[in-house]
Amino acid sequence: MQINYLKTILIFLVAVLLGVGLMMIYSSSTIYALDKYGDSYFFLKRQLLWLGAGIVLFFLTARTDYHWLQKKSRLMLILGVILLVAVFIPGLGRSGGGARRWLRLGGFGFQPSELVKYLVIVYLADLLSRRQKTIDRFFSGFLPPLLVIGGLSGLIVIQPDLGSALILVVIGILMLYLGGARLAHLGLLCLTALPALTLLITRVGYRKRRILAFINPWADPRGIGFQIIQSLIALGSGGPTGLGLGESRQKLFYLPAATTDFIFSILGEELGFAGTGLVIILIVGLLIVGFAIARRADDLFGSLLAQGITAMLVLQAMINMGVSAGILPTKGLPFPFVSYGGSNLIVSFLAVGILVNIATYQERECRYSRRRAPDYIFSPEKKELK
Numbered sequence: 001m002q003i004n005y006l007k008t009i010l011i012f013l014v015a016v017l018l019g020v021g022l023m024m025i026y027s028s029s030t031i032y033a034l035d036k037y038g039d040s041y042f043f044l045k046r047q048l049l050w051l052g053a054g055i056v057l058f059f060l061t062a063r064t065d066y067h068w069l070q071k072k073s074r075l076m077l078i079l080g081v082i083l084l085v086a087v088f089i090p091g092l093g094r095s096g097g098g099a100r101r102w103l104r105l106g107g108f109g110f111q112p113s114e115l116v117k118y119l120v121i122v123y124l125a126d127l128l129s130r131r132q133k134t135i136d137r138f139f140s141g142f143l144p145p146l147l148v149i150g151g152l153s154g155l156i157v158i159q160p161d162l163g164s165a166l167i168l169v170v171i172g173i174l175m176l177y178l179g180g181a182r183l184a185h186l187g188l189l190c191l192t193a194l195p196a197l198t199l200l201i202t203r204v205g206y207r208k209r210r211i212l213a214f215i216n217p218w219a220d221p222r223g224i225g226f227q228i229i230q231s232l233i234a235l236g237s238g239g240p241t242g243l244g245l246g247e248s249r250q251k252l253f254y255l256p257a258a259t260t261d262f263i264f265s266i267l268g269e270e271l272g273f274a275g276t277g278l279v280i281i282l283i284v285g286l287l288i289v290g291f292a293i294a295r296r297a298d299d300l301f302g303s304l305l306a307q308g309i310t311a312m313l314v315l316q317a318m319i320n321m322g323v324s325a326g327i328l329p330t331k332g333l334p335f336p337f338v339s340y341g342g343s344n345l346i347v348s349f350l351a352v353g354i355l356v357n358i359a360t361y362q363e364r365e366c367r368y369s370r371r372r373a374p375d376y377i378f379s380p381e382k383k384e385l386k
Contacts, residue, residue, distance in 0.1 A: 006296075007359045010289045013282050014337060014352050020267070020279060021338035022047065028251045028258045028266040029340065043259055043340055050342035054349035061353030066361065069354070070301050073126035077148065080119040083112035084155040101159045111343040113156050113164045118351055120152060120168060121175065121308035128179030129301040135180045142185045145176060162200055162207065163331035167315065169193070175308050214329040230255040231262050231324050234269040235276075242272030259340040261332050264324040276321075279338070283317045286310065293359045302358045309351045316344075 022044065029043035039045075069076070087093035087100050094102040094109050102109035127145055134141035149172035156165040173186060201207045209224045217225030217232075234250040237243060248269045251258045258266050268276045290310025297303035313336050320335040322328035334344040 006289055006293050007356050009285070010293070010352065010355060010359070013285050013289065017279070017282050017286075017337040018051070020275075020282075021263075021335075022051075023245070024263050024267050024270075024338065025259055025340045027246050027270060028248065028263060030246075031252055032258070046342070047340055047345070050345045053342075054346045057346060058349040058353040058356075061350055062356040062360065064357065066302060066305065066354055066357045069122050069305070070126045070129075073123045076119045077123045080112070080116040080152060081155070084116060084152065084159075087112060087159060099159055099161060101161055109343075113159070113161060113168075114343040114347045115350075116152060116156070117164070117168055117171065117312060118309065118347055120149065120172065121312060122305065123148065124172065124175040124179070125301050125304035125308060128175065128304055129299070132180060132300070135176075136182050138185055142176070142181055145172070146189065157200065160204075162204075163333055166197075167312075167319070167333070171308065171312050171315065174311055175304065178304055178307050210330050214326070217326070227256050227262070228323075228326050228330060231265040232326055234262075234265040235325060238268040238270065238272035238275075240273050242268070242270045242275060245270050257332070260334050261320065261330075261339070262324055263339050264321050264335055267338075268324075280321070283314055287314045290314075290355060293355055297358055298361060302361070306355055306358050309355055313348065313351060 025047050026041070026044045030040040033042035034040040036042075083103070086103055092103055093100050094104050101111050101113060103112060124145055128135060131141050136142075149169060153165040153168050156168065173189065177183075177186060201211060213220065213224040213228060217228045219225060221229055230250055234248065234255055237249070243249070248258075248266050250269055251266055255262055255265060264276065264279070267279065271278075287310060290306060290313070294303045294306035294310065297306055316333055316336050317338075319328060319331060319333050320339070323331055323333070334341050336344060336348040
């Protein structure tokens with residue numbers, strides 16, 4: 001796969017996902033929006049506003065040299081801490097569903113934890129690229145990034161949002177692995193984290209009930225198991241080709257969060273295996289292209305940054321699909337570029353803009369140096385040499 005084609009393929013994949021998302025947001029929300037807001041286009045119009053803001057941000061990040069992020073990584077980490085603390089400040093933070101996870105931005109709400117996940121990726125890519133000689137040492141190499149991941153995850157847990165905190169930890173562990181951390185240290189981390197995770201789940205009633213519903217949703221079909229049962233009914237009803245666009249029955253006030261956490265279920269009901277299969281192919285394509293960009297990155301920072309961003313986008317999509325299919329416990333996590341919601345859409349655009357920028361920088365470097373040293377630019381040893 002040629003470098004100059006990677007950007008085009010990436011943008012194409014994202015554009016198709018966006019098209020599917022807008023189509024499904026409108027289809028899954030019309031009845032609910034008309035009933036609650038008197039406007040069947042309510043959710044679609046708001047999503048289009050977020051889409052416009054996301055496209056602007058995409059072009060800004062795609063045209064700004066990604067090495068600038070490395071210089072500002074510490075400031076970005078501080079910004080992440082400030083945003084997570086700000087949700088607890090009266091007048092700034094907004095509550096919903098028993099949680100305090102949003103900041104007020106005019107008439108819209110923004111979820112800082114969505115942005116913080118990517119700010120951590122930038123910080124870890126910078127830190128790990130600078131500490132290659134000490135990353136295999138526990139106290140001087142492994143412990144500092146671990147404290148950062150743990151501290152930010154703790155702030156997210158007390159919102160409370162255990163799911164987002166776990167995702168941050170998983171992506172942090174993946175970044176440490178990609179950055180050269182010892183498997184023994186990572187294994188020790190996972191073992192010591194299990195008791196804490198067990199306590200966080202078993203000591204909180206609704207989390208424990210979600211796990212029980214995941215194990216056997218039919219034990220309480222009208223209570224905690226209702227949502228996953230309705231999701232499975234939606235996916236099962238679709239068959240090979242679906243009931244037809246706009247023909248979902250589960251969106252008629254049966255399946256909660258049909259436009260966000262369970263939009264994949266509505267997609268499966270209306271477009272069947274053909275529609276869900278297409279989305280899975282797009283996500284696999286995003287994974288391949290993202291890691292191809294990372295493999296060709298000019299430096300270790302760019303490579304780690306591209307791998308972290310790609311892993312984050314794909315992981316969120318996989319979790320969303322897994323929850324909809326009953327493979328994973330229920331977690332309120334949107335599908336990048338497909339689910340309704342401004343926070344995730346804008347941050348996903350930011351992430352893809354960075355990937356495009358890394359690919360663009362490779363093109364510039366290759367055009368400049370191809371006649372002088374093509375073997376060096378594309379050699380597998382380029383990261384070690386640089």
